[in-house]
Amino acid sequence: MAGWFAASGAPFAAEVARRTPADRKGGHLVVRRSDGRLVLRETAQTPKDDQDAAADIARHRYFNTNNLWFDLEALAAELDRTQGVLELPLIRNTKTVDPTDPSSPEVVQIESAMGAAVEVFDGAVAIEVGRDRFLPVKTTNDLLVLRSDVYDLDDDYRFVARTDAPLVDLDTAYYKTIAGFDARFGDGTPSLRGARSLTVRGDWTFGSAVSVVEDAQLPDPGDASRVPDGAVVGPDGVSA
Numbered sequence: 575m576a577g578w579f580a581a582s583g584a585p586f587a588a589e590v591a592r593r594t595p596a597d598r599k600g601g602h603l604v605v606r607r608s609d610g611r612l613v614l615r616e617t618a619q620t621p622k623d624d625q626d627a628a629a630d631i632a633r634h635r636y637f638n639t640n641n642l643w644f645d646l647e648a649l650a651a652e653l654d655r656t657q658g659v660l661e662l663p664l665i666r667n668t669k670t671v672d673p674t675d676p677s678s679p680e681v682v683q684i685e686s687a688m689g690a691a692v693e694v695f696d697g698a699v700a701i702e703v704g705r706d707r708f709l710p711v712k713t714t715n716d717l718l719v720l721r722s723d724v725y726d727l728d729d730d731y732r733f734v735a736r737t738d739a740p741l742v743d744l745d746t747a748y749y750k751t752i753a754g755f756d757a758r759f760g761d762g763t764p765s766l767r768g769a770r771s772l773t774v775r776g777d778w779t780f781g782s783a784v785s786v787v788e789d790a791q792l793p794d795p796g797d798a799s800r801v802p803d804g805a806v807v808g809p810d811g812v813s814a
Contacts (some may be wrong), residue, residue: 575643578701585648586698588612588689589641591708593631595741596716601687602628602637603700612698614638614690618667636700638689639708648695660694662686674751709733714755715742721759722766740769740786745794748777764807772807781805 579587590603601616620628628634652660665685672678692698711717719725719742725733749755757779764784766772772786776794781803790807806813 575701575703579643582699584643584697584699585645585652585695586691587643588614588692588698588700589639589643589703589707590636590700591639591703591705592635593637594739595631596719596739597637597710598629598631600637600710600712601689602634603692604634606693611693612700613693614687616665616687618665619663636702638687638692639703639710640689641703641708642688642691644691652694660691662688662690662694674753705735706732714749714752715744717752717755718742718744718759718763718772719766721763723763724766737767740766741771742766743771743773745775745777749774761803764801 575589588603593600593602599617601614604613604615605611606613615628617625617628663686665687667683667685668680669683670676670678671681692700709720711720719739720733724737724739725735728734744755749758758777759780761780761782762784764780764786766786768785768787770789772790772792774792776792776796777798778792778795779798779800781801783804784801784807785805786807789809791809792801792807792811801807801812802814804814
């Protein structure tokens, strides 16, 4: 990668990967019609009326991996021009004071994305890389897949996917925080190698040696429930 970037002569390069259904809400690259420049668009920067189109992974195929390459001379020249501040767009995010308590007061978080520098430099480029170079863990949905048997740790201590990663959608009312997540998977992570997707609604605690297959679903049971040890979770729920 370093050799490719040096030979390209570009001032900036962003590594991008193909989006999967799990990446439909992440930042992705678009081409600005007014000048043909690459631009990073985050979910928080997308108007509500455009969010369905932005989440279309067939239309917008590439997301930003946050692996960024800079030509330091080009960066120094740009910082000289702007008196030391890159002209990155600001992103407005509404959150709660206590991320574990959705009823706590709302606050506005102002941030900028370093990947947005792709629009700062004339001649900036993007290069597609494989998923083996980027393994995002932004939510407990991603964490469940990472901890499962979908991945093995090889002799070089790298995570290697043994099958396509399933799409996991856990109920945020119970699994959003690490504490809530760990409490419900205290007996171990279920096998996901046979799953295409897993959707969980309501408060389910998983027993040991559970297997998830096909497009598995757990509907809201109303009260806290447990998937028994050794059970199989599939399209029709739990079976022995």
